[in-house]
Amino acid sequence: MSDDGVRTIRWGILATGGIAATFTEALLTLPDAEVVAVGSRTLEGAKAFAERYGIARAYGSWAELAADDGVDVVYVATPHSAHREATGICLEAGRAVLCEKAFTINAREAHELVDLARDRGLFLMEAMWMYCNPLIRHMLALIAEGLIGEVRDVSAAFGFSGDFPATHRLRDPDQGGGALLDLGVYPVSFAQLLLGEPDEVQAWSHLTPERVDDNTGIVLGWNDGAVATLTCSITADTGARAVVTGSAGRIELPEGFFNPERFIVHRQGEEPRTVLFSDVVADGLTRGTMAYEAAEVMRCLRADELESPLVPLAGSLSIMRTLDTIREHTGVTYPGID
Numbered sequence: 001m002s003d004d005g006v007r008t009i010r011w012g013i014l015a016t017g018g019i020a021a022t023f024t025e026a027l028l029t030l031p032d033a034e035v036v037a038v039g040s041r042t043l044e045g046a047k048a049f050a051e052r053y054g055i056a057r058a059y060g061s062w063a064e065l066a067a068d069d070g071v072d073v074v075y076v077a078t079p080h081s082a083h084r085e086a087t088g089i090c091l092e093a094g095r096a097v098l099c100e101k102a103f104t105i106n107a108r109e110a111h112e113l114v115d116l117a118r119d120r121g122l123f124l125m126e127a128m129w130m131y132c133n134p135l136i137r138h139m140l141a142l143i144a145e146g147l148i149g150e151v152r153d154v155s156a157a158f159g160f161s162g163d164f165p166a167t168h169r170l171r172d173p174d175q176g177g178g179a180l181l182d183l184g185v186y187p188v189s190f191a192q193l194l195l196g197e198p199d200e201v202q203a204w205s206h207l208t209p210e211r212v213d214d215n216t217g218i219v220l221g222w223n224d225g226a227v228a229t230l231t232c233s234i235t236a237d238t239g240a241r242a243v244v245t246g247s248a249g250r251i252e253l254p255e256g257f258f259n260p261e262r263f264i265v266h267r268q269g270e271e272p273r274t275v276l277f278s279d280v281v282a283d284g285l286t287r288g289t290m291a292y293e294a295a296e297v298m299r300c301l302r303a304d305e306l307e308s309p310l311v312p313l314a315g316s317l318s319i320m321r322t323l324d325t326i327r328e329h330t331g332v333t334y335p336g337i338d
Contacts, residue, residue, distance in 0.1 A: 012071035016049040020077035026290040039065025066093035081176040084109040096123035102181040107320040126316040130258035132292040149248030156187035156242035159233030178212030184232030191228035197318040205330035
């Protein structure tokens with residue numbers, strides 16, 4: 001129990017890369033969370049990570065971490081090409097899981113994990129931290145109240161540029177490389193958060209010599225007339241910006257739409273109004289933290305909920321179906337995985 005009498009949730013960290021470090025640092029800010037174990041493909045890597053963050057137990061395999069009965073939930077931080085294997089190992093061992101995005105390589109793998117979690121009666125959630133962000137939740141509430149009328153158009157872009165060699169994970173088909181699953185999952189998830197699963201999907205990509213996408217454009221359509229235009233890139237520094245346009249106004253997220261500091265409301269006949277993260281948050285957590293998604297996982301575990309209403313499994317499956325369809329249009333496949 002924490003000092004306020006709330007049940008402490010004991011976390012295991014699976015993988016030791018940059019995102020695992022960022023998430024662990026977020027957990028360490030929560031008084032009712034305890035990081036008790038870490039697992040990696042090598043014991044040396046796990047021990048170094050454990051020493052860095054004061055973690056009691058280090059394991060040189062994913063299975064050993066999953067077998068630790070002192071772990072309540074495992075955070076899976078591998079590249080998405082290994083999400084099916086790593087999350088499956090944990091669920092088979094009886095552990096609840098928070099799995100990084102993209103949830104899996106394809107919808108088939110996602111369905112396998114959801115079915116396994118449901119068969120075992122275990123909690124499972126995709127780590128779509130955008131969906132747990134307080135400012136995003138506030139924006140959704142305002143839209144639901146009719147602030148900008150009926151949503152008619154969503155645009156979102158997420159891209160950066162870099163000199164990535166052919167061996168880099170972003171260009172490696174064996175690691176699910178390309179812009180779509182690494183970056184495009186954010187614009188697609190943002191559009192579907194607002195409008196649900198699209199009725200029509202169109203897409204085009206420029207492919208690398210390894211046959212993964214480095215620049216992708218997507219158009220989603222809904223039978224009620226709503227549309228979304230989305231881009232993702234590892235060759236163009238587009239930033240991460242989004243606009244939601246309704247029948248009576250629009251909301252602009254000028255930077256970091258998946259983790260915004262602010263959004264700007266434009267309503268017909270009114271002056272623009274800026275809503276800040278600090279306007280809606282009073283719990284002391286900072287904007288850049290992943291603690292909100294961790295807190296949601298822990299709330300669900302204490303309430304014996306098997307999935308989060310903020311990041312429902314049906315939504316994660318829907319997003320994977322859309323990503324699969326986009327890849328069908330663009331010709332990106334992952335031999336030996338798909």
